[in-house]
Amino acid sequence: MKIDSLTHILPKEISNEIDKFKNLDETFNELFESKTKIIQTNELIEEIGKNNIDKAVVAGFGWQNDDLISMTNEYIIKSKNNYPNNIIPFCSINIKSKKSEEELLNCIDKGIKGIGELHFNYEENYEKNKIFKNILKIAHDNNLPIIIHGSEPVGHKYNGKGINHPQNLYNLAKNNPDNIFIFSHFGGGLIFYEHMPEVKKVLHNVFYDCSAQPFLYNKSIFNMVLNSSTLKKVLFATDFPLINIERCLNEISHLEAEQKNYILSYNPISVFNL
Numbered sequence: 001m002k003i004d005s006l007t008h009i010l011p012k013e014i015s016n017e018i019d020k021f022k023n024l025d026e027t028f029n030e031l032f033e034s035k036t037k038i039i040q041t042n043e044l045i046e047e048i049g050k051n052n053i054d055k056a057v058v059a060g061f062g063w064q065n066d067d068l069i070s071m072t073n074e075y076i077i078k079s080k081n082n083y084p085n086n087i088i089p090f091c092s093i094n095i096k097s098k099k100s101e102e103e104l105l106n107c108i109d110k111g112i113k114g115i116g117e118l119h120f121n122y123e124e125n126y127e128k129n130k131i132f133k134n135i136l137k138i139a140h141d142n143n144l145p146i147i148i149h150g151s152e153p154v155g156h157k158y159n160g161k162g163i164n165h166p167q168n169l170y171n172l173a174k175n176n177p178d179n180i181f182i183f184s185h186f187g188g189g190l191i192f193y194e195h196m197p198e199v200k201k202v203l204h205n206v207f208y209d210c211s212a213q214p215f216l217y218n219k220s221i222f223n224m225v226l227n228s229s230t231l232k233k234v235l236f237a238t239d240f241p242l243i244n245i246e247r248c249l250n251e252i253s254h255l256e257a258e259q260k261n262y263i264l265s266y267n268p269i270s271v272f273n274l
């Protein structure tokens with residue numbers, strides 16, 4: 001079984017009226033432009049079929065508007081109900097909204113398998129935010145992994161890059177050691193510090209996805225991060241439709257069969273409890 005651990009779909013109401021949603025939600029405005037490619041469920045199913053991928057994590061974004069959150073979560077859950085064998089549904093949650101607990105419990109009832117992709121810049125004072133801590137507790141009690149966008153402290157800028165640098169992600173994991181986190185885009189480089197024994201201990205519940213790799217790193221990164229200490233922590237992911245799946249699969253074609261088995265299959269099966 002092959003799994004793409006990060007893709008995004010959005011309902012047609014949104015792709016038809018991108019400008020309306022740019023005005024409605026700050027994260028949407030940061031991530032989307034009038035011409036940004038948006039796909040619906042059927043296009044995702046077609047794309048994974050074409051590339052012999054069996055299942056895809058379909059994630060939300062770190063929306064801040066409660067209505068946009070409910071609308072996109074409902075769409076993802078509906079897609080999962082239509083394609084239960086292909087879609088692993090994740091939900092959006094606004095960590096600052098009083099409605100987030102109710103939204104998350106509702107999504108859990110309907111079968112979501114995780115939270116994310118969340119876009120926020122973690123700071124230590126989040127630890128005093130009761131809503132945030134409550135979300136983490138519910139995630140822990142329900143064994144739900146949380147995907148969080150990570151950003152490189154160096155290199156080119158892009159829409160929605162943010163400043164969730166390795167240091168922030170490290171502090172988040174350190175302050176919440178019982179939660180399972182998946183830090184996107186190799187955690188903005190946090191994965192390199194897994195070679196420090198004390199850091200590795202702190203990051204015992206942390207996984208990394210390689211989504212958008214061709215936009216961020218040369219494929220040589222895989223040889224650097226797939227070693228004995230991190231082979232079980234990396235999830236193959238694309239960020240489709242940002243990048244097509246074929247291109248991302250080509251970037252890992254040089255890996256050994258066993259390495260591919262871990263990132264495409266064994267690791268996601270274990271993290272998502274498949």
Ligand SMILES: [Zn+2]
Binds near residue numbers: 117149
């Ligand atoms: Zn991201």
